[in-house]
Amino acid sequence: MRRIKLDQIQEGTMLAKTIMTLEGKILLSSGVTLNAEHIKRLQTNGITEIYIEDEISKDIHVPDFIRDEITTEAKLLVKKMMTNTSIRTSIDGRKVMEIVDKILESILANGDIIANLSDIRSVDDYTFSHSVNVCIYSLVIGIGLEYSSDRLRELGVGSLLHDIGKVRIPQSILKKPGKLTPDEFDEIKRHAYYGYEILKNTNGLNMTAAYIALEHHERIDGSGYPYQLKKNSIHKAAKIVAVSDVYDALTSNRVYRKKMAPHEVIDYITSRALHYFDPDIVDTFIRYVAYYPVGAAVILNNGEKGLVSKYNKHVPTCPVVRVVTGENGKMLSKHKEIDLSENPKYWIVKVWDI
Numbered sequence: 328m329r330r331i332k333l334d335q336i337q338e339g340t341m342l343a344k345t346i347m348t349l350e351g352k353i354l355l356s357s358g359v360t361l362n363a364e365h366i367k368r369l370q371t372n373g374i375t376e377i378y379i380e381d382e383i384s385k386d387i388h389v390p391d392f393i394r395d396e397i398t399t400e401a402k403l404l405v406k407k408m409m410t411n412t413s414i415r416t417s418i419d420g421r422k423v424m425e426i427v428d429k430i431l432e433s434i435l436a437n438g439d440i441i442a443n444l445s446d447i448r449s450v451d452d453y454t455f456s457h458s459v460n461v462c463i464y465s466l467v468i469g470i471g472l473e474y475s476s477d478r479l480r481e482l483g484v485g486s487l488l489h490d491i492g493k494v495r496i497p498q499s500i501l502k503k504p505g506k507l508t509p510d511e512f513d514e515i516k517r518h519a520y521y522g523y524e525i526l527k528n529t530n531g532l533n534m535t536a537a538y539i540a541l542e543h544h545e546r547i548d549g550s551g552y553p554y555q556l557k558k559n560s561i562h563k564a565a566k567i568v569a570v571s572d573v574y575d576a577l578t579s580n581r582v583y584r585k586k587m588a589p590h591e592v593i594d595y596i597t598s599r600a601l602h603y604f605d606p607d608i609v610d611t612f613i614r615y616v617a618y619y620p621v622g623a624a625v626i627l628n629n630g631e632k633g634l635v636s637k638y639n640k641h642v643p644t645c646p647v648v649r650v651v652t653g654e655n656g657k658m659l660s661k662h663k664e665i666d667l668s669e670n671p672k673y674w675i676v677k678v679w680d681i
């Protein structure tokens with residue numbers, strides 16, 4: 328299977344991964360042959376990319392890093408907490424911990440922990456998917472840093488709720504389509520403090536969650552907010568969430584910006600490791616996140632195009648590539664697989680957007 332933009336889809340293509348709504352209902356099941364009505368339904372639901380199975384992507388398996396029903400349950404829980412308009416936000420600490428435990432179990436069930444989140448999300452449910460993804464990436468980093476199960480759980484809870492303070496920001500500012508005024512931007516920034524206030528007063532939650540909400544926008548050179556904290560004065564868990572937060576935000580489509588490819592975001596984060604982020608955390612993160620996700624389309628240095636068909640755990644920048652078009656741009660009658668880690672003559676020059 329491979330990932331493809333919805334506007335490139337032709338009728339008659341087979342859907343390879345089930346698409347769920349935020350409410351946990353099936354929008355379209357895998358195996359369906361897409362017709363015009365299906366494609367329209369996906370568009371109306373704000374879906375911009377899907378996984379398909381076709382001749383060139385046959386037998387390429389994109390693993391589910393986290394089981395769909397768990398991410399759906401987590402998104403719904405976050406949605407419930409973040410759309411609670413009552414002044415006192417009610418957070419059920421026990422429920423949050425239960426879902427964090429499920430996410431953790433699901434991550435650990437992967438033999439090799441290489442985070443490749445193959446979720447298909449609609450642009451409308453960004454905030455909720457984002458919270459869940461930040462939780463997943465933060466836990467992956469925590470596992471990489473050999474955190475104890477108690478510390479992982481604290482990290483998981485805080486990362487899932489890192490933006491909970493946004494519940495106190497008016498929707499008119501959060502959803503404003505145009506540019507924010509400096510005052511509005513200041514108000515958005517206050518979500519960090521609001522989150523701290525909410526979480527420190529929530530029964531059953533450790534203070535780590537409150538510090539994550541408060542400090543996840545701090546940067547180690549003091550250029551962050553709200554307190555311009557530096558290096559070791561920032562809570563370690565908040566420094567982990569800072570990396571996951573930026574990674575997930577930049578790899579997602581937003582109304583005002585197109586998403587970047589995972590390898591571009593990894594390069595972005597690595598190049599700022601000394602200024603913004605904790606270098607040890609960045610090091611751990613890049614060991615466990617997919618540089619070129621399986622199913623991504625790539626162009627090699629000789630002009631051939633193909634699909635990433637397998638990871639190389641030890642050399643993330645050199646996956647196995649299934650070449651499908653030759654140097655002349657013509658489809659090959661028979662695909663060939665090149666393991667880039669064993670063929671130094673070839674390397675990826677670009678992710679081919681299809």
Ligand SMILES: [Fe+2]
Pocket residue numbers: 489490518543544
């Ligand atoms: Fe935030």
